[in-house]
Amino acid sequence: MLLSPEGASRSLAAVFTPIKSRGLVDEVCGRIEQAVETGLLTSGQRLPNETELAAALGVSAVTAREALSQLRASGIIRTARGRSGGSFIADDVLPSRERALAQLHELSRLQIRDLALHYQAIAAACAGVAARRSDAADVATLRSFIPAADDDPPSWRLALSEFLLEVAAIARSARLARELIRLQADLGTFTLLPCADSGYRARTRVILEDVAAAIECHRPGAAETEVKALISATTDWLLAEQAKRYWPDDFDPPH
Amino acid sequence: MSEATSAAGPSAASAEPAPVATAAEQAAVELDATIAGIEQRLAAWAAETGAALAAMSGKVTGTAVDKLIRPVVEELVQLPGGYAAGAGFIANAGLLGPERSYIAWWQGPDLEPVDALANFSPNSISRYVKAEWFRIPVETGRAHVTGPYVDFLCTDEYVLTFTHPVFARPDGPVAGIVGVDVTVQRLERWAMPALRRVGPRAVLANADGRAVVSAASDIDAGDLAAPDEPCRHYPVGRTFTVWSDAVAR
Numbered sequence: 060m061l062l063s064p065e066g067a068s069r070s071l072a073a074v075f076t077p078i079k080s081r082g083l084v085d086e087v088c089g090r091i092e093q094a095v096e097t098g099l100l101t102s103g104q105r106l107p108n109e110t111e112l113a114a115a116l117g118v119s120a121v122t123a124r125e126a127l128s129q130l131r132a133s134g135i136i137r138t139a140r141g142r143s144g145g146s147f148i149a150d151d152v153l154p155s156r157e158r159a160l161a162q163l164h165e166l167s168r169l170q171i172r173d174l175a176l177h178y179q180a181i182a183a184a185c186a187g188v189a190a191r192r193s194d195a196a197d198v199a200t201l202r203s204f205i206p207a208a209d210d211d212p213p214s215w216r217l218a219l220s221e222f223l224l225e226v227a228a229i230a231r232s233a234r235l236a237r238e239l240i241r242l243q244a245d246l247g248t249f250t251l252l253p254c255a256d257s258g259y260r261a262r263t264r265v266i267l268e269d270v271a272a273a274i275e276c277h278r279p280g281a282a283e284t285e286v287k288a289l290i291s292a293t294t295d296w297l298l299a300e301q302a303k304r305y306w307p308d309d310f311d312p313p314h
Numbered sequence: 315m316s317e318a319t320s321a322a323g324p325s326a327a328s329a330e331p332a333p334v335a336t337a338a339e340q341a342a343v344e345l346d347a348t349i350a351g352i353e354q355r356l357a358a359w360a361a362e363t364g365a366a367l368a369a370m371s372g373k374v375t376g377t378a379v380d381k382l383i384r385p386v387v388e389e390l391v392q393l394p395g396g397y398a399a400g401a402g403f404i405a406n407a408g409l410l411g412p413e414r415s416y417i418a419w420w421q422g423p424d425l426e427p428v429d430a431l432a433n434f435s436p437n438s439i440s441r442y443v444k445a446e447w448f449r450i451p452v453e454t455g456r457a458h459v460t461g462p463y464v465d466f467l468c469t470d471e472y473v474l475t476f477t478h479p480v481f482a483r484p485d486g487p488v489a490g491i492v493g494v495d496v497t498v499q500r501l502e503r504w505a506m507p508a509l510r511r512v513g514p515r516a517v518l519a520n521a522d523g524r525a526v527v528s529a530a531s532d533i534d535a536g537d538l539a540a541p542d543e544p545c546r547h548y549p550v551g552r553t554f555t556v557w558s559d560a561v562a563r
Contacts (some may be wrong), residue, residue, distance in 0.1 A: 090431055099435045107434050115430035192536055194522060228464050231536035233472045236464045 083118055087126035089244075090116065092135060095152055097217065102153075106136060106146040153213060154248040156255065163249040163297060164304055171301065174245065175294040179287045181238050182223055186282040188230035190274045197229045198275040205267045208260055215254035219293075222267060226286065229274065253296040263292055341511035342548035342556050345518065348504065349551030352397060352476055352494065353457060359386055360478040360492050363403060367482040367489055374409055376416050376433060383418040383492075384425070390494060392423055397504075399497045400428060400468050403480070405490040406452055407439040415439040421468050421495065428468045451479040452488045459553055462498045462526055462535060472498045472535065474526065498535050502527045509556070515542070517560035521553040530560060538563040 094100040106127070107115065113123035127146055130136045136146045189197075204225055206218035220243050227236040253259040266289045273281035335343070366382050367374060383403045390398040402419025410416045415438040419428040432438045442448040445467075447460040461474040477493035505527045509516045515530040517539050525539045533539050539560045541547065546558040 094431050094435070099432060099438070099441065104436075111434075115427060115433060117425075117427045117430075192538065194524075194538065196522075224466065228466070231462065231464060231472060233464050233470060236466070237470050240466075240470075 083122050084125045084129060087116055087118060087122060088129050091130060095148060100148050102148050102150045104148045154251050159249045159251045162247050163252065163301055168298060168301060171294060171297055175290055178242050179290045181235060181242060182286045182290060183283040185227040185230040185235050185239065186286040187279040188232060189226050190277050190279040190282040192231055193229050193274045198271060201225050201229065201271050201274065208264060212251055212254035215260060216251045249297065250293060252300060253293055259296050266292060338512045338558060341508040344508045345505060345556055346550045349554055353551055356476050356478045356492060356494055357457065360480045363492055364481045364489065379403060379416055379418045387420045388425060397496045397500060398494045399473065400495040401493060403490055403492050404442055404448060406488050408487060409489050413437045413439050415442055447475040447477045447493060448491055451477045451491045455479050455488060457552060465495065469495060498526060512556055513558045515559045517557050518550060519555050519557060533560060533562050
């Protein structure tokens with residue numbers, strides 16, 4: 060229950076392309092990227108060899124080898140030769156601001172808006188049911204995901220996605236939960252960007268408290284409204300940031 | 315089976331006028347037998363696993379744990395008409411290494427390994443210590459049922475997870491847990507006919523009063539429910555109850 064989205068992917072290449080099942084190789088890569096993002100595997104750590112990896116994930120050795128080579132190409136792992144050789148998690152592997160910005164700038168305003176609408180629809184459905192079904196233990200768990208104002212941006216990003224997953228867990232709908240996990244994977248790393256802004260963090264903390272309170276007091280309408288506001292806070296920030304790429308070079312932005 | 319007049323087992327032969335089990339009582343006994351059956355199988359597995367771990371000479375390895383656990387999981391998940399969607403063992407810190415856990419868990423008829431990547435992490439225990447299905451049997455030394463809940467770690471389904479602590483020595487620390495995942499969907503299929511015989515508003519509820527399977531159309535699995543007095547209460551397994559008449563909370 061406390062885990063982050065399965066298959067969370069850094070790649071935005073697949074967003075808004077027709078849905079096809081990801082190949083096994085992509086699936087293996089996704090698992091490893093997710094393990095890195097959630098801190099299960101850390102920089103410098105040695106990865107199992109392809110035989111061990113294949114056995115652990117129940118895939119063929121060929122698939123494991125291809126996945127390792129794909130991870131190497133995308134800079135997630137590095138390979139050292141020789142006696143102390145093997146595959147290691149790369150040093151600069153955690154989502155960086157530069158990479159997140161690059162991802163954001165690949166998207167149009169329309170894509171961000173549409174993704175947000177879908178995310179709001181699913182999250183609000185979860186919140187409404189969660190407000191009907193919550194008990195005291197659920198609400199205590201939910202509140203444990205509200206991050207402290209001074210937590211670092213990667214922790215904030217993870218906490219926000221886990222908070223929403225917990226709302227889905229309280230709703231007790233496997234379908235909605237799976238849809239939410241898929242949407243979070245589609246969102247990619249650019250949700251890291253607003254988490255570096257203390258104003259955004261302060262606004263978001265208030266909304267998170269309001270969501271938890273509405274779910275605690277069994278107010279489905281309020282829970283839906285607050286969850287939508289939570290996603291709008293992120294979207295509005297991202298749209299404002301994304302709009303900057305259209306500013307002329309000599310433009311002095313209003314403050 | 316559903317004859318209302320059927321006698322209640324051996325006591326029917328005694329001198330006292332035998333209490334006649336109603337169809338509802340008999341249905342509740344059937345439900346209890348199935349859930350208690352899962353719990354007893356798990357307790358026996360925990361005892362076997364503890365004895366086998368105690369008998370391992372030298373350091374316990376992941377390979378040895380896999381070899382010990384996998385045949386039982388295979389038997390459980392491949393049982394025709396069986397209840398297990400997945401099953402396995404998770405080591406407590408200390409068995410294989412100080413901060414290390416070890417997960418030997420498989421799901422589905424093809425025995426897909428679950429979360430096995432975590433076995434390569436030096437701090438893998440952090441992944442399980444907070445989870446109810448691990449924490450409670452380890453802390454209390456007693457069996458536990460978690461859920462129904464959406465299981466993000468394994469099945470992504472709405473499940474019950476039955477877990478039981480494993481002791482390698484009777485007075486020793488908890489070496490790990492064995493567990494079985496049972497999907498609510500599968501449970502509904504076999505529990506619903508019996509539940510309907512208990513009553514049109516009968517509900518199988520967990521210890522928190524949450525509906526697991528419900529005959530009443532306005533109460534769904536996952537909803538909080540309450541007995542609607544006068545209501546007959548039938549214990550089912552260690553922690554569940556069947557209410558003959560329930561209302562949504």
